Amino acid sequence: MEFFEKTGKFAIGSRLRMLNEKISKDAPEIYRLFNVELQPKWFPAFHVLSQGEEKTITQLAKEIGHSHPSVSKIITEMSKKGLVTEKKDEEDKRRNIVTLTEKGREISEKIAFQYQDVNATVEEMLAQTENDLWKALGEWEKLLEQKSLLERVIEKKKERESKMVKIVEFKPEYKQAFRDLNVEWINTYFKMEAADYKALDHPEEYILSKGGYIMVALLEDVPVGVCALIRMDDDPDYDFELAKMAVSPKAQGKSIGKLLGQAIIEKARSVGASKLYLGSNSILKPAISLYHKLGFRMIEGRTSPYVRANVHMEMNLN
Amino acid sequence: MEFFEKTGKFAIGSRLRMLNEKISKDAPEIYRLFNVELQPKWFPAFHVLSQGEEKTITQLAKEIGHSHPSVSKIITEMSKKGLVTEKKDEEDKRRNIVTLTEKGREISEKIAFQYQDVNATVEEMLAQTENDLWKALGEWEKLLEQKSLLERVIEKKKERESKMVKIVEFKPEYKQAFRDLNVEWINTYFKMEAADYKALDHPEEYILSKGGYIMVALLEDVPVGVCALIRMDDDPDYDFELAKMAVSPKAQGKSIGKLLGQAIIEKARSVGASKLYLGSNSILKPAISLYHKLGFRMIEGRTSPYVRANVHMEMNLN
DNA sequence: TTATTTTGCGTAATCAGTTACGTAATTGGT
C-alpha cells in the first residue's frame, strides 16, 4: 500500500488491520481446501480444547485472549455442529464445562496436515523477508504490555511541549502576568490575604529589591507560569522562601511547574543559597507532590504569615 | 500472548488482529488528548483530503484501500460534522466530489502536532525493537501481492503430498487397480473400446510380455494412479506409446499425473527408447497441458486404434 | 448467619468494516 508510505507511522493501526484482512480472507478457502469443517474464528478455542483438557468458557477466553461473550458464542456454534459438548459443573453450577466430542477429536486429527502446511508456508514467507514479522509482533506485544501507546504518546507530547517552554528572569512587562496568574489560582482555592497584595502588586519593592528573584515561564512568548524566591530575613535557618508559584490552567500538563521549580532552585543555588523554605496547603496534592519531586521534605512546627499555609517544607541545596 | 507461542505461525491472523485491537483502543483517547474532533476511522480519508485536492468517493476508496461503501459512510459522517462538503460533479452526475471545509482545514492544522507526536512515539518504539514491524508489514504486503497466502498454501500442500506418493513398477497385486482406475475415467468421458478391454484385462499378456512397462503411484501403499508404456511394433518411428494413464479423482491435486509421467519417461529413457507417441482427446485440456509440460509436442496426421484419440503427440528423448 | 461483593456466563446492543444489490449515468461497440 502506497498510502502507508505517504501517511507514515501514524497509520500503523490501519496497516495492521489491512494485512490481517488480506490474510483472513483466504482462511475459509484454506479450511475448505483441507476439507476441515471448521470456521476460522473457531480455531483458537478449538485448538486449546484439542490439547485434551476440558475448559470453562472463561478459562478459554483468558487463554485465547478473547472476551468471554465471544467464546460463549463460538462454543454454542461448535456445539450445534457437534464438535464440543457443554455441561454444567456439579460443584460450581455457574460454570459451563466444554469438551471436544469424538467428532471434534477426529477433526483435530484431520487438521494436523493443514496446520503443518500453513505453518510451513508462513515460515517460508518469514524466511523470505528481512524483517521478521512474527518476532516483531511479539516485541510489540511486550512493549505495549509495559506501557500503552496512549501513555507513550502523552509522554512524547509533554516532552515536545516542555521543549517549547522557555524559563526567563522577571522583566517589568511580566508584572501584570505575575499578578494575574497568582490571583487566579489563589481565588479558586482560598481568599487573597494582605501579604498577597503586597507582594503581587509591588514585586519590585517587596521581592526583587530585597534580593529576591522571580522567574517566568513563556510559551510562545506568552507568560504562562511564574515563581518567586523571596529573601527570608526573619529566619536565619533559611535563605529564601519559594513562593508565588502559579501556572495558567490553559497550559497545564506541560510540566511547566516542574521546569519553573527546577529553574528557580538552580537560581537559588547559583546565588549561594543553602536552604529553602516553602509553605503550602494539604489540599493542593499535585503541588505538594511536585515539591517532593523537586527535593523538598516536610517539616513540622513552623508558622507562616499566610493563613492558608498548613504544610511546611524545606530543602537543602548542598 | 503466550497463546501464540504455543499455537505457532498458524495463528498469525489472530495475532495481527489482537495487536491492532490494543493499538486502536487507545486511538480515540489520543484524539481527545489533542482536542481533535475526529474519529480515528475518519483519518485515512481525512488525510488524503487534507493534501488539498478534491476527490470522489471511489478515488478516496482506492487511495486508502477501503471499500467504497465504507468511504461513503465516513464521508456522510464527516459531512454531518461540517468537516467536508459533498457536491455532484457537473460533467459526470454520478460522481460525488468531496472537499475539506474551512473547519476541516482548521482541524487538519490542529492535527499536525498529534500526527508528529504519534509518529515520533511509533518511531521510538520501532527503534526499541530488533525486528522492524513497519518494514516487516511492508514486506508482507509485497509478498502477498505477488502470491496470495492461499496459493502458497496450495503449493505447500502439493509439495508435501507429492512427497508421500511413491512411484513403483507394476506387480500382479496392482492388476485390479490398473483396470479399475482406467475404466473409471474412460467411462466418465467416453465409452470403453475393444482395445481397452484387451490391455486392461490382460496387461501381462498385451503390455508387459511384449516389452512394455506399467508404473503405479502409491499413496500410503494404496494405488491411486497408473500409467503404461506400450511397445509400438507397427510404427518404426516410435519405440513406445504412453497410454493408460489414470489417476483416482480422490487423489487429484497432488501432481500424481506429473510424477507418473516423469517416472515413465525416465523408464523409457533408461531402456534406450528415443521417441514416444501418445494419443488423447481435445476435450481433456488438463491432460494435454500435462503432456506439454512433460515435453510432448503436437503432431498432425496420424491415426490411432482408439476412436477417442483426436489429438496426437510425440516426444524425443535425446 | 446474613448481607455484600465477586465471579461465570448468557443476551443485547454496538462497531467498523465487509459483500450483495439496485439504480442512474456514462461509455463503447456495431
Add this chain to the structure above:
DNA sequence: ACCAATTACGTAACTGATTACGCAAAATAA
C-alpha cells in the same frame, strides 16, 4: 444512433469482534 456493458455510489444485510448489562451462584465480610 442505439443497445449493452461498465462505472459511481448509496442502501441493506452480514460478520466477527467488542462493551454493557443482568441474573444467579459462590465467596467473603460483618
